[in-house]
Amino acid sequence: MTSQEPATTGKLELRLLGSVCICVDGLLIEERVWTRRKAKALLKILALTPQHQLHREQLMEFLWPEQEPELAANNLNKIIHAARRALEPELKSGTDSRFILTHDQHVLLRAPGGLWIDVEEFEQCATVALKTKAISDYEAALKLYAGELLAEDRYEDWAAARRERLSRLAERLLSESAQIYEAAGQWQQSIEQIQHLIAFNPSHESAHRQLMRLYALIGSRHEALSQFQRCQAILRKELDAEPEPKTIALYEQIAAGQIQPVLQSAELRLNAIAPSPLAKKEEALAVAPATAEPIPIPRKSSRLLIGALIALLLIGTLAGAFFFRSRNQQEVEAIAVLPFTSADANVEYLSDGITESLINSLSHLPNLRVMARTTSFRYKGREVDPQKIGSELKVQALLTGRVLQRGDDLVIQAELIDVKDGAQLWGEQYNRKLADLLSVQSEISREITAKLQLRLTNEQQQLVAKQHTENIEAYQAYLKGRFYWNKRTAEGVKKSVEYYQQAIKVDPNYALAYAGLADAFAVWPDDSLTRLETAKRVKSTAIKAVELDETLAEAHTSLAFAKMIQDRDLTGAEASFNRSLQLNPNYPTAHHWYAYDLVAQGRLDEAIQQIKRAQELDPVSLSINNDVGEIYWFARQYDQAIERCRKTLEMDATFIPAHQTIGLAYAQKGLHQQAIAALKKAVEMSANNAYILALLGYTYGAAGQRSEAEATLAQLKQLSATKYVSPFHLALVHLQLGDFDRVFELLNQAHDEHVFSMLLIKADPRLDKLRADPRYAALLQRLKSTIP
Numbered sequence: 001m002t003s004q005e006p007a008t009t010g011k012l013e014l015r016l017l018g019s020v021c022i023c024v025d026g027l028l029i030e031e032r033v034w035t036r037r038k039a040k041a042l043l044k045i046l047a048l049t050p051q052h053q054l055h056r057e058q059l060m061e062f063l064w065p066e067q068e069p070e071l072a073a074n075n076l077n078k079i080i081h082a083a084r085r086a087l088e089p090e091l092k093s094g095t096d097s098r099f100i101l102t103h104d105q106h107v108l109l110r111a112p113g114g115l116w117i118d119v120e121e122f123e124q125c126a127t128v129a130l131k132t133k134a135i136s137d138y139e140a141a142l143k144l145y146a147g148e149l150l151a152e153d154r155y156e157d158w159a160a161a162r163r164e165r166l167s168r169l170a171e172r173l174l175s176e177s178a179q180i181y182e183a184a185g186q187w188q189q190s191i192e193q194i195q196h197l198i199a200f201n202p203s204h205e206s207a208h209r210q211l212m213r214l215y216a217l218i219g220s221r222h223e224a225l226s227q228f229q230r231c232q233a234i235l236r237k238e239l240d241a242e243p244e245p246k247t248i249a250l251y252e253q254i255a256a257g258q259i260q261p262v263l264q265s266a267e268l269r270l271n272a273i274a275p276s277p278l279a280k281k282e283e284a285l286a287v288a289p290a291t292a293e294p295i296p297i298p299r300k301s302s303r304l305l306i307g308a309l310i311a312l313l314l315i316g317t318l319a320g321a322f323f324f325r326s327r328n329q330q331e332v333e334a335i336a337v338l339p340f341t342s343a344d345a346n347v348e349y350l351s352d353g354i355t356e357s358l359i360n361s362l363s364h365l366p367n368l369r370v371m372a373r374t375t376s377f378r379y380k381g382r383e384v385d386p387q388k389i390g391s392e393l394k395v396q397a398l399l400t401g402r403v404l405q406r407g408d409d410l411v412i413q414a415e416l417i418d419v420k421d422g423a424q425l426w427g428e429q430y431n432r433k434l435a436d437l438l439s440v441q442s443e444i445s446r447e448i449t450a451k452l453q454l455r456l457t458n459e460q461q462q463l464v465a466k467q468h469t470e471n472i473e474a475y476q477a478y479l480k481g482r483f484y485w486n487k488r489t490a491e492g493v494k495k496s497v498e499y500y501q502q503a504i505k506v507d508p509n510y511a512l513a514y515a516g517l518a519d520a521f522a523v524w525p526d527d528s529l530t531r532l533e534t535a536k537r538v539k540s541t542a543i544k545a546v547e548l549d550e551t552l553a554e555a556h557t558s559l560a561f562a563k564m565i566q567d568r569d570l571t572g573a574e575a576s577f578n579r580s581l582q583l584n585p586n587y588p589t590a591h592h593w594y595a596y597d598l599v600a601q602g603r604l605d606e607a608i609q610q611i612k613r614a615q616e617l618d619p620v621s622l623s624i625n626n627d628v629g630e631i632y633w634f635a636r637q638y639d640q641a642i643e644r645c646r647k648t649l650e651m652d653a654t655f656i657p658a659h660q661t662i663g664l665a666y667a668q669k670g671l672h673q674q675a676i677a678a679l680k681k682a683v684e685m686s687a688n689n690a691y692i693l694a695l696l697g698y699t700y701g702a703a704g705q706r707s708e709a710e711a712t713l714a715q716l717k718q719l720s721a722t723k724y725v726s727p728f729h730l731a732l733v734h735l736q737l738g739d740f741d742r743v744f745e746l747l748n749q750a751h752d753e754h755v756f757s758m759l760l761i762k763a764d765p766r767l768d769k770l771r772a773d774p775r776y777a778a779l780l781q782r783l784k785s786t787i788p
Helices: 037-048 056-063 069-087 118-132 135-144 157-183 187-200 205-217 221-239 245-255 266-272 306-328 345-362 373-379 386-393 441-451 458-465 472-485 490-506 511-522 531-548 553-567 570-583 588-600 604-617 622-634 638-651 656-668 672-685 690-702 706-719 727-736 740-752 756-760 765-770 774-785
Strands: 012-015 021-024 053-055 100-103 106-109 115-117 334-337 397-406 409-418 424-433
Touching: 012 037, 037 053, 037 056, 037 069, 037 100, 037 106, 037 157, 053 056, 056 069, 056 106, 069 100, 115 118, 118 135, 118 157, 135 157, 157 187, 157 205, 187 205, 187 397, 205 221, 205 245, 221 245, 334 345, 334 373, 334 386, 345 373, 345 397, 345 472, 386 397, 472 490, 472 511, 490 511, 511 531, 511 553, 531 553, 553 570, 553 588, 553 756, 570 588, 588 604, 588 622, 588 756, 604 622, 622 638, 622 656, 638 656, 656 672, 656 690, 672 690, 690 706, 690 727, 706 727, 727 740, 727 765, 740 756, 740 765, 740 774, 765 774
Parallel strands: 012 115, 334 397
Antiparallel strands: 012 021, 053 106, 100 106, 397 409, 409 424
16 A cells, blocks of 8 residues: 555454454564564554544653653564554554644544454444343454464553453453353353363363362263363462362262263263263273372463474373383383364364374384374274274274364374273373464473383484474464375365475475475376476485484475485385385385385285285275285285175275276186176276276287177277376286287387386286296387386
8 A cells, every 4th residue: 555545445453362464454473573562562452442532642651651751662663664564554644643643742543444453343242242141242252362362462551451351351252152052052162262261261160169060960970170280280380279179079979970971872972072982981081080180281381383283292102101111010112192172163173183193203212113193094983992992903092182272272182092991191281372372392391201200212202392483373274284195085185295395495494394295296296297297306305304303203204205206216116115114114005005015026925025014004094905905906906805805895884996906816817707896896986986987998809708808998088088098007908818919019119208117027927937938028128128
């Protein structure tokens, strides 16, 4: 905007609750623009003043209470000028300002296009809610309360009284809305409102009592008793006080089982909240009396980013594992981190991202087997039965959690569970700000480690506390990238690329974002890029990730993949796979892809070992389970391949690759009709995938059904007019039709096009009938000459 534009334009928006944001016509005024801190304070004071105007002397008293009047007046003129320049950088004269006006001895805040201040909007909405008692009005008001007023000016006297009034108003709204939800039988919403209230004010004792009672009413006695201990710990730490007699009385009533739950079903309790999975096992829930040592609760003033929370959760998890060893006289050899839950779908990327970050960080630790993401996320949205999951996954402990977010406030609850008897080994709640800095992460990590007497080496401490970026915007973009990448849909993968690129734009040195981008290109969904083009993109981004952080196992795995596909550098790929596994021996993707590098080298026994290790780490991954069968097929162990594919199909009968692989195994055993039936099903389910169609044509030929094989070949040629059909696929059908000249012509073409299947021809049983032909030896020589 320029000063020549009509004064009817210009909207000013001030958000003072939570993080301070000042916008002109929808554009954020960046922090660096405020060269004078008191120029920004001037705006805040005027925004909080009735009619948004003050006498100059009042402003001077607020801003320079101890200065001489003449000096203070001079300073006031300077900050008025600075504030105007910050809001209107092209302003030529103060008299043309649209926002900060002076009249007589008064300074006024105005906006011709509209002045919107979240504090006023919140107070108005709160007034409506308290009058109507409508839950929608309560939620509308609370949505505006993103945090305490002017947290960045916590020690300014001019903001203190208004801050306290707004805080009390927000607490009242939360408390009353919780009561309304409770009266309507909406237990989850009622509990969440009280949890938010406690997040705002951890020492609010009546809120702790309200939450204890709610937990008891829904049948989660353990959560109710644990809430008392959290309340007790906070009061001791923050106020140096003990709980009130009525809080202790409520605790004793709950402990004695005198409060009868209104919800009896475990399923109903789960729908009400995400309580401890131990609620059904009250005999195992021995909770210490009121005199017990308090559960550690973070200070309200601690200001950390998500990475710090993850580090704390990791250390707490390991502390639980340490305690588990002493309690059971045995080591925790395996653990599963189950998907953290969230009642808000908009925060799902955050809860999923925290879960995945915990899995990735824990997996770096030696002598601990950590279930991979694919396996853990199979339990998303399911009721947690520790013993059942422990038996299914062969783990000794589970880490579960819950994420709550309101505005800039974040609450993470977590607990480590012994699958043997469902007992809680460790539990904690973290109340933090979402967008704060990471400066105290290492300090808190050391503090928690010392408190729990956890014995970690320096290297292990560095691993669990490692921060890949200090930029919250970049980190959130990365988490969204992982969230969409894990969907594995065409749209999801493409969207993940956008978010990874956004993270890199915000933080160009964010190595993990480059590794994520490489992963996205590795599974690029359509034919807009050839496999070779995607391999080039994988390699360039993986190289960048490694250059930025040589300790990223994910980056080395992506680089190894590109070396295989693009460079045909099997030895170089193996070196990168080994480096990845050295950094993270529990990374299933590295074991998975390394198995194919070993197949290409003809080292089939080692390939089987690697794919089975991937399966141990990710036992419910459909692709890994299927590829166990495929590598058995390469090793000509067809019965084992068939057995593995059947088990994969028991997990998911719609998984197309398993129908494809079992068809391959049937065909090599000479069970042609079973093979044709399996492959027909796969073709139908995949909407005529070219490779599966070629396998069907190959099997028709092997079964002596020449006309069907020729019809399939014609169908493939027709498909090639609209989409890429690999010459290797066509060669398979010509092979069974006996047209060897055409087969070698197509295989040489596939070689030139860097078709991945060409790397595996030494082990491919379908090509056995070609091996005596001199042209096959020449083809191998051509292939060998392109492999470094």
